[in-house]
Each structure stands twice: as structure tokens, then as C-alpha cells.
Amino acid sequence: MEGLIPLVNRLQDAFAALGQSCLLDLPQIAVVGGQSAGKSSVLENCVSRDFLPRGSGIVTRRPLVLQLITAKTEYAEFLHCKGRKFTDFDEVRQEIEVETDRITGVNKGISSIPINLRIYSPHVLSLTLIDLPGITKVPVGDQPPDIEHQIRDMIMxxxxxxxCLILAVTPANTDLANSDALxxxxxxxxxxxxxxxxxxxLDLMDEGTDAREILENKLxxxxxxxxxxxxxxxxxxDGKKDIKAALLAERKFFLSHPAYRHMADRMGTPYLQKVLNQQLTNHIRDTLPAFRSKLQSQLLSIEHEVEVYKNFRPEDPTRKTKALLQMVQQFSVDFEKRIEGSGDQVDTLELSGGAKINRIFHERFPFELVKMEFNEKELRREISYAIKNIHGIRQVLPCLFTPDMAFxxxxxxxxxxxxxxxxKxxxxxxxxxxxxVKKCTKKLATYPRLCEETERIVAGYIREREEKTKDQVLLLIDIQVSYINTNHEDFIGFANAQQRSSQVNKSAVGNQVIRKGWLTINNIGIMKGGSKEYWFVLTAESLSWYKDDEEKEKKYMLPLDNLKVRDVEKSFMSSKHIFALFNTEQRNVYKDYRFLELACDSQEEVDSWKASLLRAGVYPDKSSTENDENGQADNFSMDPQLERQVETIRNLVDSYMSIINKCIRDLIPKTIMHLMINNVKEFINAELLAHLYSSEDQNTLMEESAExxxxxxxxxxxxxxxxxxLAIIGDISTSTVSTPAPPPVDDSWLQQARRSPPPSPSTQRRPTLNNPPTRPLSGRGPAPAIPSPGPQSGAPPVPFRPGPLPPFPSGGEALGGPPQVPSRPTRAPPSVPR
Structure with a gap:
């Protein structure tokens, strides 16, 4: 188990070099405390060297990841200066200052980018600590006003x-209940x-006070x-006192102080080192299985992609040919799937590919056909002119038949x-x-030239097919113009021309439901404090709306007779797209409203509703500004015979055009599908590869992008x-039984301190005794700082352990018998001066 901490140090360096340290939660100890609480001094005592920058105000301005490793020789290494060994620790201090200023500037700025420092020494136990900036309240220098929050966020x-183990450092001469670190x-x-x-x-406390109850974990x-x-x-x-001498003075202080003499073996920097080493070792052992699982999951997540990269052979002459074939085949499959609707990446935000083409065929195209519905007055005027022009100078006799040439x-x-x-x-x-095509070529982004050439070739072929398709569409229209088939089975004929075909069609349709969906009534909501959304049901005869889609509570039913639809300009305050229904006879559509504004979330929904309304016989309004011409047509007088002929031809035109529209709606999608879509799919499957070979050199096409x-x-x-x-971790046995954590204690004082701080602990400290306390006859001393609760008092009693008081306890019983760690040779403790 002694190799666990060096193992973590190796992992930290390996992943930090890859820039991946932030993704892995490696076990470590973070030193937290207020400004000038003594954090840096604790670290220097652990290293037995002066190596950290000192000064007034905030000194630690970047996290310092300090890796201590037991070794025979003493030197330091920085991760950013790999290969350079520092034997002079004044140079280590200077390098920390230079590296800090390089990122944060020279005027007290801070940064969360860590500095990695590794120290090898025979005077340390293996540890990994992180020195964090001290918690400060007031900005200095160029520090921003929120410096307190920035430091807090960095520490968190x-x-x-x-x-992460937390080493909460608090000065003994301040109120412990207000400790920022705790x-x-x-x-x-x-x-x-x-x-x-x-x-x-502890040596700076007021005379007559001590921290015995705190260190005994009673207060x-x-x-x-x-x-x-x-x-x-x-x-x-300032006097350059040697740290080794300082450690001896620290040992002398605890042995000679009457309040701390009985627990001197559990106080001081050497004991802190050993406790931290034991705690970190146990912590690493406990967290290693979960850490291994995390590494394994990361390895599995990238294994498939890495397998492709591992087979990458730049020098293989067949590699580029294979890659080109694979890319073209993948492009062909993706294109066909997007058109046929079985793609592996389904767009959930908008219609695309085959779904959008289907919408063009069955919603947009029929809407465009009906949108050009002829103006009634214009059509009648044209029919009357045609009849008169056919007769020429001859007088129109009332007994003659209606001229079919006008029709x-x-x-x-x-x-x-x-x-x-x-x-269109x-x-x-x-x-x-x-x-x-552009969406499918995104998968070719690995090879930029191949992506560009593929898009250019296929887009060029699509435009070629577009021209041929348009020629065929125009040919279909010319075919319809070339011969007017009045013997068609659906044509009403001259005998039934007096009956309106629209009424026949509507009676055949009946009350069939055409569309259902949510719409917002826009103009009614303005009067009542906000737009309201209702469930609308459109049939061939009416438009009804309900409170919800259960269709139990009907709000209103609006007949479709004499209704038309028009666009409404989108308001800059609304994200909705709006259209309106109104009555052509200037009547109110709904209650006191002359028109009904309906809103959708997108323009596509508006177009879809318009197409559905067209199926129900509600046509778009065609605003006319030709008032003079209309006035002229209105003033044009027709005799009763001419009016009858105009009405007859009008009904014949309506009947025949419905046949043509039905035919065009059926043939145009088929023509586009055959001449454009299917041809493009065949071209990609059969000819794209040949065009790519002929367009550019294969080596140029298959050049990888730098990214x-x-x-x-x-x-x-x-x-x-x-x-x-994983290989390093796999060699470590983690089957050792972990030491259970100490039992919980009553720490509600930390929460109470936020609301009303308790009296300062300094007022509750025991006064120093003139005579040292007498040891128990059994030779037992108080236990370490880990309590075990007892029923006799509110604070947990201090347990006792047998044995003498060695300067460095070898068993660490208070910590549950942790594994052995490397230690220095046994030294005799200094004698206590009398």
C-alpha cells in the first residue's frame, strides 16, 4: 500500500500533460484557510524547506499541486519545466512567482490554472497536497470587486x-466558530x-489561555x-531560522506546555505529516475501485473510434482507395435514407429530406394551384368578350347555341x-x-476536398435534371392545351352546364373531417387580456373549435359559406404567424368580429392550414386594385341571352379545370420523382465515383483535414x-479491509455560527496551570483527536490508549491501524529544559 500515493502522483502528471486532469477526480488533499492563517507555513514545515512566496496580502494566487515523495536525495521538479531539477529552493520560490505572474499578471490577479510541483526528499512522507489561495474579503491592486466570490468558486x-480530503487551517488566536475554512x-x-x-x-494565544478543549475535540x-x-x-x-530547528522548537513547545504535554505525541508537524499520509493512503485505497471503473468506462467510450484510428496506415497505398470507396458508399446510403425516411439521424426540429418533399407534393403544390383560382368578375368579363369576338360583326341571335370556341x-x-x-x-x-446533399456531405468533413467535390458534382447533376424536368412539365401542360377532351367521363357537358359543379362536389363530400389541430385566436384574446389556444376541427362544411382535444366542450361552429382566407402581417411583438378568415359579404364572422385571426407557431403550419381550407372550399383572397376595370366590367351591360351563355361557359370551365387540376396534381409529383429524385439516386450509386476519379487526383481528394x-x-x-x-492500477491490491470513518459528532455549531456566532472559544479556554498535571498511574494518556460519543455528557469523552508516548507513533491506532508508510530513522526526542 505504500506505493499508492506515488501511483496517484504518476497519474496526475500523466493526465495533466494531456490536459485531461480536470476530467479525472484523483485523490488529493486541499489546504483551505483564511488569508495569513498559516497554510503556507504548514506546507513548508512538511517539506522542511523554505520554498513558498511570502509577503503581505494575497500571496498564493494560483493553486499549487504539491507532490511530496520520499527519496534519498533532495530536489524539486516543475511539470512546466520537465527535466530540470531544482536543488536550490530559493530558485523554486522564484519559479513559482514567475509562473504565477505569467498567467495572472504582476498585480494580485488570480487564476484557477494549477502549478504542479514535485519535491523529492528524505525528510518528507509521500503526500499530495494542494495549496489554495487564502479567503479574502477586500480587493487590492487590480483585483476585481468580486475577488471574494472568485476565490470561493476556485476553492469549491x-x-x-x-x-478530495480537506485540511481546514484555522489560527488559534481567532474565533473558531467563525472559521471560513470550516x-x-x-x-x-x-x-x-x-x-x-x-x-x-498556538504560541501566539493570549497569556493565560490555551486551546486544550479544541485539540481534545471537546469544544x-x-x-x-x-x-x-x-x-x-x-x-x-526574517532571521532565516532553519525549519529543522523550528520543528525542534515546536516539539519542545508541546512537551513543555502544561496544557498540551499529555498529548504532545499527537501534536506537531511530523504527526500531521503521518496522519495525512495515513488518511490519504486509506482514502486512495477506498476510492481506487470507483476510480478504476471510471477509467474503464472512459476507455470503452472511445474504444470503437480508436479502433478505426489504430488501423490508419498513412504509408499504405491502398488506404486512400479504400477510404474513398467507403466514403462514397456511405454518402450514397445516407442520401437514400434521408429521401426514403429511414435515416439513422432523425431530425426532430424541422421537416427535411423526403418528408419535406412529400409536403411539397401534397400540401404546397395543391395550395399553389388553388391560390391562382380565377377572379370571378375577371373570368366572366373574359367569357363575354370571347363570345362577342367569336361572333365578330354578326349579330348574336337569341336562339343559337352557346359557342364552344369561346369555351x-x-x-x-x-x-x-x-x-x-x-x-415552382x-x-x-x-x-x-x-x-x-449538404447534410450528407458533413460526414465527409474528414477529407475537405472530397467533401467539396462531391457536393459540387452532385449539385451540378441535380441542376441538370431540374432543366430536363421543367421541360417535361411544360410538355405536359402543352399536351393538355393541345386537345380539350369534352367527352371525359367527369365533364358535366353542355346539358348539365346550368348546375354548379361546386355544389355537386360539396354534397358528395358531406361533413368529412379534413384537419384537426391547435390554433390560437389572436384578435379575440387582445380584447380579453391575452390570446387563447383552442382545438380546431375543419370539415367540408364548417370550422369548429373546442376547449381541448377531447372535443367535449364546443366553443363555436363557423359555417364555411362565403368565407375566404388572407395573410396577416406578423407583429414585431409576437413570434406567431397569423392568417385571417373573413366573409365576402361583409358580415361578422364571429359575434361582433368582422374577421377571425388565427395564429400558428411557424409559417409551415400556416401554409398547411391554408391548404386544408382550400380542400374545404375556402379560397385565398385576391386583392384587386383595378377598380377602374372592375367598374368598367360592372357597367358593361349584357342582354339576358349573353348572360345565360356566360353562365353556361363559366360552369363548363369550372368542370373541365377541376379535371385538369386533378390530372396535374397526379402527374407533376410523378414526373419530378422519376426525372429528378430517382435519377439523382441512380447517379450517386453508379456514376459519382467515376466523376470523382476524373475530377481530381486521388491523393488530393483524400488529404486529411488538420483538425x-x-x-x-x-x-x-x-x-x-x-x-x-489501468495497467498501473491493476497491479495494486485493494483487498485490504478499509478502516471505518470515525463516528459522527454534533457539528450544528457550524450552522449556528452563520446566524448568531457563539462566544469566542478563547473565552472558554482553560487557564494555564502553574504545575503540570499528574499522569494517571496506569501511564495512559488521552487519546487522539478522534472522539467516540458517550452517554454521560453532551461532548464525547476522550478515549484512552495504552502505551508510552513515542515522538512518532508507529501504529496510528487512532486512525484504525493504517498501512505502514516510509519514515525517517528513529531520532531521540530533544530533552526538555528544566
């Missing part, structure tokens, strides 16, 4: 990890499983107790108008095919690092 970033530790470790208290500056107890240390004073530091002339003119919607649908499908090469190298390095880490 480290101590909130479950694998408050932060309590927030992230409410059970106290990871918190160890350290009391510094403001912690689950893992407290350890007292005595650091060098500022005078000692053909009007019908052909209306059929020619269908070219616009048909060509071809353009829409072409654009959607190009968008689909892909970098990603492959990083992924392979990460894979190797994970495998190496």
Missing part, C-alpha cells in the same frame, strides 16, 4: 470533489468524512478531530396559367435535394494513457 472547484468544508462535506482540522499559531468537535502545529514567527522567518379559348388560357405553380414545385424539390489529424493523435494518446493508468 477543488474541495467539492468526493475524492464553513466551506461543512458546505461540501456535511458528514465530516473528509475534513481534518488544523490549529496554527466545537469535528469527526476527524484537530491537530495543533506551531509555525515559525515572522521574526524567525376552348377560356379553358386553354386557364391551363397555361398552371405552368407557374408546376415550375420543381424549384422547391431541387432546393431540398441540394440541402439534403482530423489532431483529433486522431489526441484520441490515440488518451487511449494509451487510459490503458497505462
Amino acid at each position: 472547484q477543488f474541495i467539492s470533489r468526493e475524492n 464553513k466551506l468544508a461543512k458546505e461540501v462535506d456535511p458528514q465530516g468524512l473528509r475534513t481534518i482540522g488544523v490549529i496554527t499559531k 466545537l468537535p469535528l469527526r476527524r478531530g484537530y491537530i495543533g502545529v506551531v509555525n515559525r514567527s515572522q521574526k524567525d522567518i 376552348e379559348a377560356i379553358v386553354k388560357k386557364q391551363i397555361v396559367k398552371l405552368k407557374g405553380p408546376c415550375l 414545385s420543381v424549384d422547391l424539390v431541387m432546393q431540398e435535394l441540394i440541402n439534403t 482530423q489529424a489532431q483529433r486522431r493523435d489526441e484520441m490515440l494518446r488518451m487511449y494509451q494513457a487510459l490503458k497505462e493508468a
